[in-house]
Amino acid sequence: MPNIKSAAKRAKTSMEKRTRNRSEKANIATITKKLAEVITAKDKAKSGEIFNAYASAVDKAVKKGILTRNTADRKKSRAAIKIAAIK
Numbered sequence: 001m002p003n004i005k006s007a008a009k010r011a012k013t014s015m016e017k018r019t020r021n022r023s024e025k026a027n028i029a030t031i032t033k034k035l036a037e038v039i040t041a042k043d044k045a046k047s048g049e050i051f052n053a054y055a056s057a058v059d060k061a062v063k064k065g066i067l068t069r070n071t072a073d074r075k076k077s078r079a080a081i082k083i084a085a086i087k
Contacts, residue, residue: 021066028057044086
């Protein structure tokens, strides 16, 4: 338990941020799984639609400071390469 008032406030805000970040990351993970399923099924039309939602979610996470820009770009690039490989 923190002894100083400011430390108590920091602990509280840290916990709030952690729950927000975990929620957002879970959302991204869910969309990633959907994208992986569609890529495995080789449905190019549906994969493009889900990729747009995935890219949007990742970009919003960057905007909120949950992910870094390079991580987001890497994730989107790898997903785009997998989609492009669908024949």
